[in-house]
Amino acid sequence: MPTKKIVLSLFFLIFLVLGSVIWGQKKLNSYLNTPLVNQPTLFTINNGSNFHHLGNNLLKTEIISDLTWWKVLGKLHPELINIKSGTYQFEKGFTLNDILMTVNKGIEHQFIITFVEGSTFKEWLPILNNAPFMKPLQETEAQILVRLNSSYEKLEGLLFPETYHYSAGMSAFQIIKKSYVNQQQILEKLWADRDKTLPFKTPYEALILASIIEKESGLSADRDKIASVFINRMRIGMRLQTDPTVIYGMGDRYDGRIRSKDLREETDYNTYRINGLPPTPIAMPSEAALYAALHPSTTKYLYFVSKGDGTSYFSKSLREHNNAVQKYILGK
Numbered sequence: 001m002p003t004k005k006i007v008l009s010l011f012f013l014i015f016l017v018l019g020s021v022i023w024g025q026k027k028l029n030s031y032l033n034t035p036l037v038n039q040p041t042l043f044t045i046n047n048g049s050n051f052h053h054l055g056n057n058l059l060k061t062e063i064i065s066d067l068t069w070w071k072v073l074g075k076l077h078p079e080l081i082n083i084k085s086g087t088y089q090f091e092k093g094f095t096l097n098d099i100l101m102t103v104n105k106g107i108e109h110q111f112i113i114t115f116v117e118g119s120t121f122k123e124w125l126p127i128l129n130n131a132p133f134m135k136p137l138q139e140t141e142a143q144i145l146v147r148l149n150s151s152y153e154k155l156e157g158l159l160f161p162e163t164y165h166y167s168a169g170m171s172a173f174q175i176i177k178k179s180y181v182n183q184q185q186i187l188e189k190l191w192a193d194r195d196k197t198l199p200f201k202t203p204y205e206a207l208i209l210a211s212i213i214e215k216e217s218g219l220s221a222d223r224d225k226i227a228s229v230f231i232n233r234m235r236i237g238m239r240l241q242t243d244p245t246v247i248y249g250m251g252d253r254y255d256g257r258i259r260s261k262d263l264r265e266e267t268d269y270n271t272y273r274i275n276g277l278p279p280t281p282i283a284m285p286s287e288a289a290l291y292a293a294l295h296p297s298t299t300k301y302l303y304f305v306s307k308g309d310g311t312s313y314f315s316k317s318l319r320e321h322n323n324a325v326q327k328y329i330l331g332k
Helices: 002-033 051-060 070-076 096-105 121-129 141-147 174-191 203-216 220-236 243-253 258-265 289-292 318-328
Strands: 040-045 086-090 109-116 164-165 305-306 310-315
Touching: 002 070, 002 096, 040 051, 086 220, 086 318, 109 121, 121 174, 141 174, 164 174, 174 203, 174 243, 174 289, 203 220, 203 289, 220 289, 220 305, 220 310, 305 318, 310 318
Parallel strands: none
Antiparallel strands: 040 086, 109 164, 305 310
């Protein structure tokens, strides 16, 4: 009889232990897999933080409501305690398991920063310096060029305009370097495959013209014809006479209008007054504009005028061009 009682007692004890283990596992699974995040949330883990710090910070930010199972979790799942510092985005519906997997793998949130085609370095600066979680520029334009080992005097045109991704703590210079390398690679590739009859001595000259094409083209389909106008003018020694270069040369004085006196002003960029190309690009050209500069259409056009709908009217003679100006600009 005593032996039977002992067996029953052991059986009951085992049953209690197994029941407790099963109950505990269910509670832990619930703790790990219950959705906690109601909306996308940025969360930063500082350098030197450990699993204990993470739990306290999750509690402070009310992502979790208690730490009852936190230590148990750390003991039973040691693979989840090796957290990495960084800024993460916890998406809506994230569970604690999702959070821990994200910070253990170091899948930091990728912020985006966009530079549009035809924008200038002056327009890039506030975008870079006001980007969230990015270290602003500390260098001048001249210092940046030195760091890039560039022999040019201005960054204008040397940076490729597109959308870039970055993680928290990245510096604005890193974005500039990446965009600089991208532009150099694209220009090198297109230059190698260029029309060899073009009147360019260097890739930089092609970059300058591409920036003008970018500013002049309201419709992408017109780029190659606009390029042909400028190439045709360069071949016969005719001035480019393009308004965007005048505007660039005016700098902060430009108020949205170009007056006759502005066209007569002697600046390094006024292509109504200078022969050939201006000394530097006037904007950041796209790959499409670079391609157009190096693969223009074969035409006899020497003029073009905006039709007001994003397209342009192209002319071979000044007379035809003047008629187009009367029709599309002056409305006569």
